[in-house]
Amino acid sequence: MSTDTLDHSVDQAASKAATASEKGQKAFADALAAAQQTIADAAKAAERALRDGAETLRAQTKEYRDSAGAQLDDAQRYVLERVRERPVTAALAGLGAGLLLGLLLSNRNR
Numbered sequence: 001m002s003t004d005t006l007d008h009s010v011d012q013a014a015s016k017a018a019t020a021s022e023k024g025q026k027a028f029a030d031a032l033a034a035a036q037q038t039i040a041d042a043a044k045a046a047e048r049a050l051r052d053g054a055e056t057l058r059a060q061t062k063e064y065r066d067s068a069g070a071q072l073d074d075a076q077r078y079v080l081e082r083v084r085e086r087p088v089t090a091a092l093a094g095l096g097a098g099l100l101l102g103l104l105l106s107n108r109n110r
Contacts, residue, residue, distance in 0.1 A: 083090040
């Protein structure tokens with residue numbers, strides 16, 4: 001083989017390698033861009049799903065919160081009425097409950 005033919009073959013191989021490298025880089029860049037878009041779309045979908053779930057949870061807990069508040073108000077009225085009817089009995093019951101709690105907590109520390 002002559003030197004010119006060998007140089008020409010090397011140049012062709014280098015040219016093909018450069019072309020293949022450019023195609024590979026372009027394919028990689030395209031795949032990377034597609035992956036980034038897919039990840040961004042998935043993040044948006046997850047954010048939307050979380051936001052919808054939070055709204056649903058907020059609506060459900062509002063009902064429970066309102067119900068619990070109403071029950072607490074009823075219980076408070078009931079206790080106040082009983083204390084007004086029998087203040088001595090209520091005071092003795094409170095004293096007994098406090099004494100019992102004190103005894104339970106003092107034995108717990110030993």
